[in-house]
Amino acid sequence: MALRIAPLPEDDFDAFVLLPENTDKLFELIGGEIIQVVSNNYSSMLGMLIGAPLTVFVRQNDLGWVMGADGGYRVSGERYIPDVAFISKAKQPEPSREAYNPNPPDLAVEVLSPSNDADEMRIKLVNYLRAGTTVWIVNGDKKQVQVYSPGAAPLTIGIDGAIDGGTVQTGFILAVKDIFPD
Numbered sequence: 001m002a003l004r005i006a007p008l009p010e011d012d013f014d015a016f017v018l019l020p021e022n023t024d025k026l027f028e029l030i031g032g033e034i035i036q037v038v039s040n041n042y043s044s045m046l047g048m049l050i051g052a053p054l055t056v057f058v059r060q061n062d063l064g065w066v067m068g069a070d071g072g073y074r075v076s077g078e079r080y081i082p083d084v085a086f087i088s089k090a091k092q093p094e095p096s097r098e099a100y101n102p103n104p105p106d107l108a109v110e111v112l113s114p115s116n117d118a119d120e121m122r123i124k125l126v127n128y129l130r131a132g133t134t135v136w137i138v139n140g141d142k143k144q145v146q147v148y149s150p151g152a153a154p155l156t157i158g159i160d161g162a163i164d165g166g167t168v169q170t171g172f173i174l175a176v177k178d179i180f181p182d
Contacts, residue, residue, distance in 0.1 A: 013079060017099070026070070029079040030120045037081050039069065043113035046140055047083035049179050050109050054086065057165070057172045063135050064088040064106070065095045072100035073108075076127035083138075084109035086168065104131035106168045111138040143180045 009163070013029045016022065026037040047069060055066040055143045072081045085105035087096075092103050107162050108128050110121065129150050137146040145156040145163050157163055157176055165172030 005155060014100075026071075026072075026081055027079070029080055031078075031123045035070075035120065038115040039083075039111075039113045042140060043111045044069065045111060045181075046111045046138055049181075050111075050136070050138065050174065051084040052154055053060055053173055053178075054084065054172065056117070058086060060144065061171070062171075063169060064087070064092070067095075067105075069128070071096075073104050074100050074102050074133050075104045075124075075133065078124075078127055080108070080128075082108035082146065083111040088168070104128070104133050106132075106163075107134045107136070109136045112140065129142070132133070134162060136167060138179065145176055145179070 013027075014033060017025075019029050028037055029054075030034045031072070036140070041118055046085060051066060058064055058066050063086075067085045067087075069081060069083045071085060072079055074087065081098045082105065083117045084107075086107040087103060087105045091106060096103070109125065110116075112121070125135055125137070127146060129148060132150050135149070137148070137149040145157045145164060147157060147166075149163065149166060159177050162173050162175045164174075
C-alpha cells in the first residue's frame, strides 16, 4: 500500500514537493492524491534489467532518451515516476531538465512493488494510454510482463516469451527470462 500524504489539487503539487522536508523524497500525483513513491531493491533491480538493454538499444539507434526512477512526467494532468521510461527524439529533441517532464513518455515501465495499489495502477494505466504511452507492467511475483499499447489489446507475456519495442523502438527484443534472476 502506498503512503498517502494528502489529497491536494494539482496546482499545489509542485509547491508540496519543493518543501524542504520533501526534497529527498519522490512523489506521484495519482487520482488527485499525493503518493510517496516507495520501492525495494528487487523491484529496482528488475527495472534496471529492463532499462540497461533498452538504453543500449536506444543509444545505438539514436532514438531518444531512457530515464530511470528519478525522472517524473506530467501525464493527463497528473505526475508519475515510472521505473523506466523512454521518450523519443522526435517528441523531445533534448532531455528535459524539469523534475516532471511536461511531455509524457512514449514507453513507461512500471515494476510492481509492495507499495503499489491496484486502483492507483489502473488510474495510471488509463492515463498513460490516454496520453499515447505504451506501458509495460512487470510482475516479479508472477514473472510476467503485461504490455498495454494505445488502441491494441493487452498482452501478458510469461517467462518463456519476449517483449518487443513495437512501434516505439522497432527492433528491440528482450526475453522475459532475462528480466528475472534465477
